[in-house]
Amino acid sequence: MHGYRGGSYGLDEPRSLRDRARRYALLPLRIFLGVTFVYAGLDKLTDSAFLSASGTGSIGATLDAVRGSAAIPGLVDLALKSPEGFGYAIAIGELLVGLGTxxxxxxxxxxxxxxxxxxxxxxxVSWQTEPYYYGNDLVYLVAWLPLLGGAAEFSADAFRASRRRRSR
Structure with missing residues (x-):
């Protein structure tokens, strides 16, 4: 088979519209999650109220509010030991995840x-949301699962894999 040059760096050329649709099916999800997590991380990092231990809109106030209704209150207790540190960890984590995606x-x-x-x-945070489909964190969790298989199209991973194959 011929190497496909349209962004997949050496993967087999798609033969039909169905093959092409299958190949690019996860790209919109990847873009949506990547942009959303970059935005969420930057939004948190630039919001001084969020990165505070207390006060309206702070991570500390949010954690205090959900402590009694969390599925795993021990996680909230752990975060409450350093709300600012937890806020920075979440924000930087979201930013890195979004950029990597x-x-x-x-x-x-x-x-x-x-x-x-x-x-x-x-x-x-969203465990107490009723009905469950009003909470978005569960939806994001499920949306990430198909991407655990990796990003084949238009990705640095595919480019690096192609270069390794060509160097052999």
């Missing part, structure tokens, strides 16, 4: 990070 660099690791962030937020 958009670029497709270490995409499986980025997807795992996104899933773990979403899982931790679901088990703490």
């Amino acid at each position: 958009l670029v497709g660099l270490w995409s499986r690791l980025a997807a795992l990070g996104g899933a773990l962030i979403s899982l931790s937020l679901w088990l703490t």
Whole structure:
């Protein structure tokens, strides 16, 4: 088979519209999650109220508010030991996950990070949301799962894999 030159760096050329659709099916999800997590991380990092231990809109006030209704209150207690540190960890984690997802660099690791962030937020902050489908953290968790397979199209991972194959 011929190497496909349209962004997949040496993968077999798609033969039909169905093959092309299958190949690019996860690209919109990857772009959406990447942009959303970059935005969420930057939004938190630039919001001085969020990165405070107390006060309206702070991570500390949010954690205090959900302490009694979290699925795993121990996670909230751990975060409450250093609310600012936890806020920075979440924000920087979201930023790195989003960038990794958009670029497709270490995409499986980025997807795992996104899933773990979403899982931790679901088990703490949005656990009490009723009905469950009003909470978005569970949806984000499920959306990350298909990306655990990696980013094949338009990704740094695919480019690096292609270069390794060509050098052999």
